[in-house]
Amino acid sequence: MAERLKEEILHREKLVDVVAGPDAYRDLPRLLAAAESGQQAANVLLSLDETYADILPVQTSAGGTTAFVSIMRGCDNMCSYCIVPFTRGRERSRPIASILQEVRMLSDQGVKEVTLLGQNVNSFRDLSEVQFQSVAAPGLSRGFSTVYKAKAGGLRFSHLLDQVSRIDPEMRIRFTSPHPKDFPDEVLQLIQERHNICKQLHLPAQSGSTRVLEAMRRGYTREAYLELVHHVRDSIPGVSLSSDFIAGFCGETEEDHLQTVSLLQEVRYNVGFLFAYSMRQKTRAHHRLQDDVPADVKKRRLEQLIATFREEAARANAALVGQAQLVLVEGPSKRSASELCGRNDGNIKVIFPDAELEDAAEPGAPGRAQPGDYVMVKVTSASSQTLRGVPLYRTTLSRAAASH
Numbered sequence: 299m300a301e302r303l304k305e306e307i308l309h310r311e312k313l314v315d316v317v318a319g320p321d322a323y324r325d326l327p328r329l330l331a332a333a334e335s336g337q338q339a340a341n342v343l344l345s346l347d348e349t350y351a352d353i354l355p356v357q358t359s360a361g362g363t364t365a366f367v368s369i370m371r372g373c374d375n376m377c378s379y380c381i382v383p384f385t386r387g388r389e390r391s392r393p394i395a396s397i398l399q400e401v402r403m404l405s406d407q408g409v410k411e412v413t414l415l416g417q418n419v420n421s422f423r424d425l426s427e428v429q430f431q432s433v434a435a436p437g438l439s440r441g442f443s444t445v446y447k448a449k450a451g452g453l454r455f456s457h458l459l460d461q462v463s464r465i466d467p468e469m470r471i472r473f474t475s476p477h478p479k480d481f482p483d484e485v486l487q488l489i490q491e492r493h494n495i496c497k498q499l500h501l502p503a504q505s506g507s508t509r510v511l512e513a514m515r516r517g518y519t520r521e522a523y524l525e526l527v528h529h530v531r532d533s534i535p536g537v538s539l540s541s542d543f544i545a546g547f548c549g550e551t552e553e554d555h556l557q558t559v560s561l562l563q564e565v566r567y568n569v570g571f572l573f574a575y576s577m578r579q580k581t582r583a584h585h586r587l588q589d590d591v592p593a594d595v596k597k598r599r600l601e602q603l604i605a606t607f608r609e610e611a612a613r614a615n616a617a618l619v620g621q622a623q624l625v626l627v628e629g630p631s632k633r634s635a636s637e638l639c640g641r642n643d644g645n646i647k648v649i650f651p652d653a654e655l656e657d658a659a660e661p662g663a664p665g666r667a668q669p670g671d672y673v674m675v676k677v678t679s680a681s682s683q684t685l686r687g688v689p690l691y692r693t694t695l696s697r698a699a700a701s702h
């Protein structure tokens with residue numbers, strides 16, 4: 299956005315003193331010094347190699363329980379609606395050694411959940427270690443294709459996931475946002491085997507219509523996507539799935555839209571991110587396609603997708619009622635100080651009363667759960683977004699895994 303609107307916000311509107319693009323943080327001292335001396339300053343250049351390797355993560359939840367760790371940037375996929383390849387540049391991955399060092403540091407600080415971050419997190423490919431430069435490219439998910447040639451060489455996401463999950467058995471590992479094309483069996487197997495890698499996958503579908511997926515240049519059909527969903531569910535029993543959808547993309551007919559509705563019904567996601575299509579300058583769709591679905595139709599289709607998603611998510615979450623779920627406590631619930639809030643392995647919010655609880659390892663020493671503690675909670679009710687339950691006992695991630 300900074301690049302696109304630089305002229306307008308600096309010169310025409312004179313709205314700001316400094317315009318800094320996503321790769322300009324190292325230049326901030328110079329930009330701010332220029333602004334202090336009364337000049338307007340801008341740096342919107344995209345870097346080919348910036349990975350933020352030495353930037354400390356922003357910790358997001360109360361008590362520093364969870365943290366994000368950037369592992370790669372950029373995207374080579376060129377989906378026709380997306381501006382990311384133009385604003386974030388080509389894919390480049392952070393050296394694995396620096397990622398592991400940061401995760402170790404977070405573990406030492408008591409962080410209990412790390413989310414590995416990147417625009418295409420599972421396309422991770424660290425080329426910094428020479429001995430891995432000739433390793434063959436892993437295969438794509440069945441029925442998936444890319445606009446670029448297979449990239450050989452480098453340490454891949456499965457290796458990173460393996461190494462990161464070995465650092466601290468009490469630390470949960472998540473990752474986002476992945477592309478569905480890059481889920482080789484070794485990644486799925488690792489998620490299934492490691493007790494601290496959350497059984498939760500984001501599989502962005504965008505549409506349920508093969509015709510629209512082709513116009514979006516997503517590189518898969520509805521059938522290939524569904525085959526992947528079945529394979530993921532077979533490989534990781536009980537996996538929680540989330541997805542992204544766009545309503546009203548260029549040329550989307552009512553029939554295409556109904557195919558997206560039916561995909562939502564068929565897959566039954568636990569979490570969904572749904573948006574009405576909004577055309578972005580510079581994208582292929584902007585140059586080659588027509589944003590021809592009227593605004594009121596986009597709105598109606600989006601509402602229908604949201605209603606379908608919620609109905610299905612409520613059903614998926616209702617299946618957890620009566621089950622015990624391991625919850626990482628994040629802090630007091632926003633609505634009531636007498637309740638605690640946390641997330642289960644599937645990243646669904648769980649709320650339960652703050653009460654004295656036994657520790658599974660030390661019976662007879664009850665205490666209240668603190669942010670960063672793991673609590674086993676029996677689910678008593680569920681909505682499309684939240685689970686509620688009664689706490690059973692405090693425990694650890696390893697102990698809970700061993701008792702299953």
Ligand code: SF4
Pocket residue numbers: 373374375376377380381382383417418477
């Ligand atoms: S939607 Fe995702 S995969 Fe497609 S171009 Fe954008 S960032 Fe890349």
